[in-house]
Amino acid sequence: MRNSDNVIEREEMVIRFSGDSGDGMQLTGTLFSNTSALFGNDISTFPDYPAEIRAPQGTVGGISGFQVHVGHSEIFTPGDLADVLVAMNPAAIKANSKLIRQGGTIIIDEDNFTEKNITKAGYTSDPVKEDKLEDYNIIAAPISTLVKEALKDFGLDPKTVMRTKNMFALGIVYWLFDRELKYTRSFIEKKFSLRPEIIRANMEVLNAGYNYGETIEALTPTYRVSPAKIDKGTYRNINGNTSTAWGLLAAAEKANLELFIGSYPITPATGILEELAARKDLGVKSFQAEDEIAGICTAIGASFAGRLAVTTTSGPGLALKAEALGLAVMTELPLVVINVQRGGPSTGLPTKTEQSDLMQALYGRNGESPVVVIAASTPSNCFKFAFEAARIAVEHMVPVILLTDGFLANGTEPWRIPSMADLPDINPPLAIEGDTDYIPYKRDEKLLNRKWAIPGTRGFEHRIGGLEKTINGTVSYVPENHEYMVKIRAEKVARVVTKVPDMKVYGAGEGDILVIGWGGTYGHLLTAVREIIDDGLIEVGFAHFNYINPLPSNTAKVFSCFKMLLVAELNSGQFVNYLRMNFQEFNFQQINKVQGLPFTVAEIKDKCYKIVEI
């Protein structure tokens, strides 16, 4: 146990690991996050890295960051400002100096603060002085030297030795937060199980970092963030892409359908394809297609063949899939399309988050081509909404676009593991042998879906396709038939509203201002609203949308209870304009950010106070 005089008890803290893309910061951050989660903290993480695998060393453009927010209380965001920054080089200071809380702790690798690196980062002298960080708690450790010293008898080549530097920094952070090393030890043992010398070297350096912390203890306070009070149950740490993949697996099991994924690798969606490709044990058929179009087309083929079919992508890929998605609309086949949004247009900001594909999802196809659009709002509820996307697609015979984003995809949080027994059943409307005459576009009176007659089923041979059809599946150019079919396809999507729960407002049910959001901004908006409620100056409510098309049926009623409506989103105003189109009776205000970054809590609070003029 350490000297308690020097331990500061904190409700929550934010730690940011920052270094060259090759410095192993993503791994270091992940190890710290998982250790904290196992310790019992609530956590939220935010990896922030460049698109280049190894951008020029020592430059601001090459900085890879990983931020984690750990709390004794509930945590909904990775935090606005870092209490602790690990900066492996001067560029890491340059990239983050405005993101550190006043008076925070900065751990630096002194050995990397050479004249050359200082110049490369765009400084002319000592970065700490230049950025006026002298009052901060600086732990300047000669990490490279100490690592070399620690491993001098290991007989490893210099490159391998330097690769363990991140473990030294992690050791210091573990000391700073009084964390155990055992999770990291077991991780390293598993990862390098065939290379015992690497396991020994990493552990040696990790311990050296921890011990270094102890030897400087007199000078530096340490922190305690006690475990959070969370609901009973079994937990795991999960990111949005994995939870999306698992939601699809859960849906396939509940629907008793084989899962087929046809996809093409694209940042930041690739993780879903990778996870499902590994799930052959659950019978997943994964097809890495030759392009985005083949990704969706193989999925459409699999859907025709009676499987739960999925294609995953990000914005530019959704653009390529547009024509085929129209085919799925026309043929009324179930299909789940997952778009992990990133900064656009064009290649845009591949590794950064944005919500700018909403209009594309809703309208980005030729002809009258409505689809169901839903959006996940936390890394762990990607599971729920991937499951829902599949349930809606299969039961309503309709394509569903699930929108997530780079922030959700890579961010992690603890997740109470659900039991499959608690999830609803999924009932595909299969045409079964023995049913009387099958008519391809004959509809259920309530849902307006058609029956799914799967090749191999005797007696139901039929033809579908992209040309407009009559109810019998005969090609038809009759004007009235086309208009009828356009309307009924739209009405079928509208009737999905029976699966959309009513909007429940957080906070005040009526009052001064309703903060409105959708998708991945949930955590930041919720935190801002909670803080405004705590301030007690205005009556604020929070309505966050997961169902975009169709919208919850009580939406207008919810809006009518507030004097002001503020729509917050990471684009130039796509959802707000969608709402304006649907609810012309209301006056919407908006806050937008298009920087490839999440909102900060402060930005949302400031805007709320500004528009109610407090």
Next chain:
Amino acid sequence: MVEIETLHSPKDFKSDQEVRWCPGCGDHAILSSIMRALSALNIPKEKFAFISGIGCSSRFPYYIDTYGFHSIHGRAAAIASGVKVANPDLSVWEITGDGDALAIGGNHFIHAVRRNIDINIILFNNEIYGLTKGQYSPTSAKGLVTKTSPYGTIEEPFQPGELVVGAKGKFFARTLDSNIKLSTEIYMEAARHDGTSVVEVLQNCIIFNDGIHAAISDKAHRDDRTIILRQGEPMMFGKNSDKGLVLDGLKLKVVKLANGISEKDLLVHDAEENNPGMHTMLANMRYPGFPVALGVIRAVSAPTYDMAVSGQIAKVKKSSEIKCVDDLLRSGSTWEAK
């Protein structure tokens, strides 16, 4: 052909749709040959899935009473790949044309062939865009005057056979739309071959490219200007079976069976040879220098993608501790909150 009792007669495959191809179009004969082949294959008709793209040929699924999917331009190979991988029990056919498969769908075509997914690709090659009313295609002969090449095309055409071989293809055959007997045999061979089978059908577009294959297809000359290749048989052709193919150095040469050259001097066709050199030369033969090769030119057995997918799943299922989603959710690092 000896009539045997089959599950379905060719007529059973006729759908209730009115066939809307132009009178005299080669597609009518292809439809008829495929119906014969399906009947002879003796597979329950609910097991057939016909997938097409866009173009005149791609209307095919409407006219045949099986499961059918008329999709979008160029994508039939990808959709058919999805159908077959999802359900390897089905007999999956892709109906496509030279524009659909080799221009807009070129990427999907070569990758389906490369993966060796067990689908039968029937490529109607009329060297023109018909449904858009007469523009040149990727197989149009260089110099062809069309609506979009009023001064003649300046593009080198694809030879489908060469493309199949280049894409690591294992099965390539060629037939003439009007030769129903040969075509039926070839469609059956294609169906029986495990893996991607590509059949190039030299098809006549009576409106926009009439007679493009006439030099080799008209009755008076076809025996002298085409050669039907059969496994294990000498490469002999001609109305009087008086011509054949031999190797002259590294090149093919047409010889007359006279002056001491006899049948036993001719090359013997081996479609099952893995080395594609000879198959490429045969597929590339063009009239007037050579007879155009018909029949199964290449048929090499190799593992199929769809079976490999199923095999991998079976293997991993056996060894993995994860048997259901509940197992997965609780795998790896978890902790209890009490």
